[in-house]
Amino acid sequence: MSSNDNEVWGSPEAGTRKGSGMENVIEVQGLAKSFGHREALRGIDFEIPRGSVFGVIGPNGAGKTTAMRCLLDIIRPTAGQVRVLGTDPRRAGPAIRRRIGYLPGELALERRITGRRMMAHFAAISGPVAPGRIEELASRLGLELDRQSRKLSKGNKQKLGLVQAFMHDPELLILDEPTSGLDPLMQREFLGMVEDARGRGQTLFLSSHMIGEIEQAADRVAILRDGLIVRTATVEELRAGARRRLRVVAATDPETLAGALEPLPGLELLDTKRLGEGAGALEARFAGEVGALLHALAGVEVLDLVLEEPDLEEAVLELYGSPPGNGRHRAGEPRP
Numbered sequence: 659m660s661s662n663d664n665e666v667w668g669s670p671e672a673g674t675r676k677g678s679g680m681e682n683v684i685e686v687q688g689l690a691k692s693f694g695h696r697e698a699l700r701g702i703d704f705e706i707p708r709g710s711v712f713g714v715i716g717p718n719g720a721g722k723t724t725a726m727r728c729l730l731d732i733i734r735p736t737a738g739q740v741r742v743l744g745t746d747p748r749r750a751g752p753a754i755r756r757r758i759g760y761l762p763g764e765l766a767l768e769r770r771i772t773g774r775r776m777m778a779h780f781a782a783i784s785g786p787v788a789p790g791r792i793e794e795l796a797s798r799l800g801l802e803l804d805r806q807s808r809k810l811s812k813g814n815k816q817k818l819g820l821v822q823a824f825m826h827d828p829e830l831l832i833l834d835e836p837t838s839g840l841d842p843l844m845q846r847e848f849l850g851m852v853e854d855a856r857g858r859g860q861t862l863f864l865s866s867h868m869i870g871e872i873e874q875a876a877d878r879v880a881i882l883r884d885g886l887i888v889r890t891a892t893v894e895e896l897r898a899g900a901r902r903r904l905r906v907v908a909a910t911d912p913e914t915l916a917g918a919l920e921p922l923p924g925l926e927l928l929d930t931k932r933l934g935e936g937a938g939a940l941e942a943r944f945a946g947e948v949g950a951l952l953h954a955l956a957g958v959e960v961l962d963l964v965l966e967e968p969d970l971e972e973a974v975l976e977l978y979g980s981p982p983g984n985g986r987h988r989a990g991e992p993r994p
Contacts, residue, residue, distance in 0.1 A: 681708045682741075683830055683861040684729065689738035691724050698724040700885040701738065711852060711862045713876030715869060720882040722865040723763050726834050729863075730760060743830060756785040759823035763834035763865075765815055769808035773818050776807065780822040787825050795821045798847060812839035824851060831855060831862045837871055849874050901926070901943040903966040904951075909959040912938030918954055922946055937961065 684706040691699040699721045706712040714722050727733045729740060731747040740747060743754055768776065773796070781787040796803050801817040810818070816839040823831060837845045852875045855862060866872050872879055873893050881888040889896075901924070908915045912930035915938045919925055924946030931939045944951065944965065951965070 682706060683708045683743055684712075684863065685739075685741040686725075686729075687739045689725065689728060689740060690736045691721075691728060691733065692736045697885050699728070699735075702882075702885075702887050704880055704887065704890060706861060706863055708861050709856065709859045710877045711856055711864065711875055712878050712880070713864045713866065713872035714880045714882050715866055715872045716882035717867060721885040722882055723834055724885075725882075726832050726863070726865060729832060730755075730758070756783075756826075757829045759784070759826065759828040759831040759833075761819045761823040761831075761833045761836055763838070765819045767807040767815055767818065770806060772804050772806055773801065773810075773821075774803040776818065777803065777821060777825065781825065784822070784826045784828070788827070791827075792821060792825050795824055795851075798851070799844060813841060813844065816840055817844070820848065820851070824855070827855075827858065827860070829860060831860060833862065833864050835866055836864060837866070837868070845871065897967075901945040903964075904942045904944040905939065905962070905964040906955070906960060907933065907937065907939045907962040908955075909937055909961055911936070912940060914938070915940050915958060918958055919951075922950055922954055 682705045684704075686702060686704050688701045688703065689699055690697070690701045702721075702725065704712070714725065716722055724733070728735045729742050729747060731750070734748065742750070743757055745754060747754065771779075774792075777792045781792070792803070795801075796817070799817040799820065801814060801821065805814075807815060807818065816837075820833075820836065823833060837848055840848065849871075852862060852864075862875075864872065864875060876893065878890060878892055879896065880890045904925075906915060906919070912932055916927060916930050919940065919942065920927060922944070924944055926943040927940070928943065929941045933939055948965070955963075
């Protein structure tokens with residue numbers, strides 16, 4: 659890798675900071691970054707407890723990569739405070755960088771060197787690597803270490819990046835779009851690596867624009883839009899607030915059926931149909947309580963009812979479209 663964004667990070671010294679009885683590996687307050695007149699980050703707050711997996715998701719240009727680079731002191735914030743592994747990364751020096759595994763979003767590799775030699779070089783930078791660890795990770799990802807990087811596909815280059823990030827078992831992994839270029843089988847293998855790292859007590863900070871990836875990997879998720887955090891929540895909390903697809907078939911006309919359900923809080927009527935004589939169907943989105951739905955249907959002869967699982971992707975896309983918040987709330991607290 660080259661310098662700046664493509665520098666390798668990775669083990670000892672410096673302490674951790676404890677706040678409010680919870681040990682946080684990353685603490686960010688009012689983080690802002692401008693490039694000329696463009697505000698990439700507009701004052702965001704979040705905390706990542708030790709041993710957790712924190713995901714940030716947002717469309718391209720939302721500020722995900724900028725936030726990660728600020729944490730690693732690749733670029734300097736315009737405003738705000740950052741603490742990583744208990745210290746300010748601007749003054750921490752190489753020692754703290756050896757405790758971090760970093761996969762940049764744009765991976766630049768030396769073209770005329772084999773993966774094996776490249777990993778040996780990275781190991782000299784990132785700190786002690788257990789014997790056989792590189793080969794273990796390469797085997798898990800189906801990576802040939804003795805091929806020159808210029809002959810590797812984008813997916814295999816991404817595997818090299820993952821090996822160098824994970825190989826020294828760092829306390830903190832910061833992974834920018836980690837499954838870019840990987841096929842579905844390797845994406846699943848990566849999720850297994852995340853779960854193993856979590857089991858060892860490592861902390862992971864992932865960015866992605868793939869909702870399904872973050873849904874499967876993360877304990878908490880920050881939704882980033884236009885340089886601001888729209889919401890931070892657990893995956894379960896996002897699902898709970900998502901609207902479900904509802905379909906009801908009843909032994910009554912669709913107007914009567916719609917009249918019974920339309921007053922329900924959280925219901926958005928999509929369509930009604932007449933199904934022959936004396937029967938009707940209704941389709942809607944529903945974000946309310948199931949008990950309230952059943953109560954509203956108590957006086958209706960229901961022939962069929964389908965209430966789908968909440969669609970997390972739809973919920974997140976709705977947040978992308980909602981007015982941005984000020985981003986100044988703790989990762990563990992609900993928004994006002």
